[in-house]
Amino acid sequence: MGDILKKRIEYLTGKIAPEDTLKKLEQECEGILKQYKCNKTLIEENEKRVLVERVRDSYKKILTLGVAYNTENSVYYKDELLFVIAHEVLENNYENYYNLESVEHTNWWQWEIGYPLLLNDILILFYEKLEKDLIDKIIDVTKYFLPDERYLGNNPVAMHPSGSPLRSATGGNLIDTCKIMFLRGALLNSLEICQKAVESISETLEIISEKNVETLSNRDGFYADGSFIQHGFIPYAGTYGNVLLSGIAEIIYLVDEKLRKKIDTKKICERVYNSFEPLFFKGAMTDIVNGRAITRDGNDHQIGHEVINSLLLLAHGVDEENRVKLLEIAKRELSLDKCYLYTEKEKRAIFYNLSKDVLKNSKIKVKSYSSEVKCFNEMDRVFYRNREFAIGLAMHSKKIGNFETFNGENTKGWFTGDGAVYIYSKGDEYIDYWKGVDFYYIPGTTEIKMEMENIKGVESSVENMPKNSVAEGYGDKDSGVAYMDFINWNGKLSSKKNYIFKKTGMVYLENYITGEGEVYSTVANMRISNLKNKTISIDGKPMKDTFVTGEFKEISLGNLIYKFYKSEKINLEIYGEEENRFIKIWIDLGVNPINYTIAWEVIIVV
DSSP: OHHHHHHHHHHHHOSSOOHHHHHHHHHHHHHHHHHHHHOTTOOOOOTTSOHHHHHHHHHHHHHHHHHHHHOTTSTTTTOHHHHHHHHHHHHHHHHHTSSTTOOOOSOHHIIIIIHHHHHHHHHHHTTTTSOHHHHHHHHHHHHHHOSOTTEESOSTTOOOTTSOOOEEOOHHHHHHHHHHHHHHHHHTTOHHHHHHHHHGGGGGGSBOOOOBTTTTBTOOEEOTTSOEEETTTEEOIIIIIHHHHHHHHHHHHHSOHHHHTTSOHHHHHHHIIIIIGGGEETTEEOGGGOGGGGGSSSOHHHHHHHHHHHHHHHGGGSOHHHHHHHHHHHHHHHHHOOSSOHHHHOOOHHHHHHHHHHHHOTTSOOOOOOOEEEEEGGGTEEEEEOSSOEEEEEOOOSSSOSOOOBTTBSTTOTTTTSSEEEEESSSOTTTTHHHHOOTTOOTTOEEEOOOOTTOTTOSOOTTTSOTTOOEEEEEOSSOEEEEEEEEOTTSSEEEEEEEEEETTEEEEEEEEEEESSEEEEEEEEEEGGGSGGGOEEETTEEOOSSEEEEOOSEEEETTEEEEEOSOOOEEEEEEEETTEEEEEEEEEEEESOOSEEEEEEEEEOO
16 A cells, blocks of 8 residues: 555656746745735635635645645755644644535535545645544544545434435546546555445446436436536536546556556546547537636646546556557647737646657657537537637537536526537637636527526426427538527427538527517627727627617628628627727627527627
């Protein structure tokens, strides 16, 4: 077990950190030490953040100290003060926040997964210095809240929004619990615990065939068409999917040859090629599979960055053929991303070094994207990607939810799954997008004008899923079609949506639009700074005012040309803060439309 602990420290520190990541690490430590002088607990007083998050932040800070303490070329290497601070915080949090008398509140995840993940690594980093009694009592607490990797809510004080805490761990959550148990086993010198955790990995890689669409049970995981679902009905490859991918990669990195044979590494590579690789574009992981994470600090490139890290790590634990394939994907995305430079952002030495190695390895070739309209029908998503651009489509139906909001995240995501269209060309289209966009105007969606803030029941649940709604797509290399039988969240608006993918872009046809109230359909909503040459023209003439309305045939937003095939009222408006300005285009359909039709095309000039 000592080898696992040693390997984990090497994973967390990189052992010898390159100058770029070392500088970031030491600056972070310097900030923590300054905070400690004023606040020995390292728990910030911040009314905007709930207590469980601030306690977790304090653990993250001493984890950072632990990394510096074990980084051999750091000025803080084996610095006794760092150990003293970590020890004090561990004791304080045990006494006041996380112990055998604690009761879950606010968010179950922190108690059963978030805290244990951090505490395992902290105990490993300071293992040689910490008293056995402290290690044992902290492990006893994590064991109390998570006694078995197969189940969540498996403790006397568990909570869950459903009201039924005890449930099977699935997908990304199951891999998190496996990782917790595996490292717990290493700390307790128990091969049996480690082996059991490794054996539980296999079920997350199986293709789901038996599922219950009515109750949405047994839905989490991978599907034959590449779909990945979490929480029963939300597409989540970019977030929970990568938690699964990275967790398995970390365990493969740590285990010896005997335990590694218990993990089907070829199967995990197959999942990468079918469920992750097709969703990349220029280093970003498309937001159509990022769920409520779209509104977190960060962006689709940061999520893509994390998936790239998983591929780099996984590549060192698989056979040669798959190693080369994984590294080719990683190198391609690193090379194509001109918007979110990897080496400027990456703080962890191991990934910084792995990325540098693959970029300078001439044997690993960068291959261009092959054109494909990839249809993920089990999760109502379509992603068309070629060498020059990509178009994502996010739909919902009787089996997939319209959006998810939780813990204050994505509270305005009402329409992001209503047939929303995501267009990528330069690659930076969604960096800072969700920080300033008007969520009432999501491209590709048709809605009823009404105040949505604080309305309950907008988010899909098992009880309110539209029972007859269907969404699906079919495609090949350069062309494809998608269809959505759209019913809005309150059942007062319906239509038939059709999307036709072409080499030049996409045709949008929506007919039988029937609704109660004032209805509008959004064509585009883009950050002006992302437009090529920042140009906007209407029927060949520059847009001069911040609001324009009329009947137009063609509107150009940078290198995107929108053609309209019907005479109807089209509106353009420039809005937003000076540094984050947007242009939105929408069509007014009037009040109580019956069987209305909209038709437009977007041509992406490359």
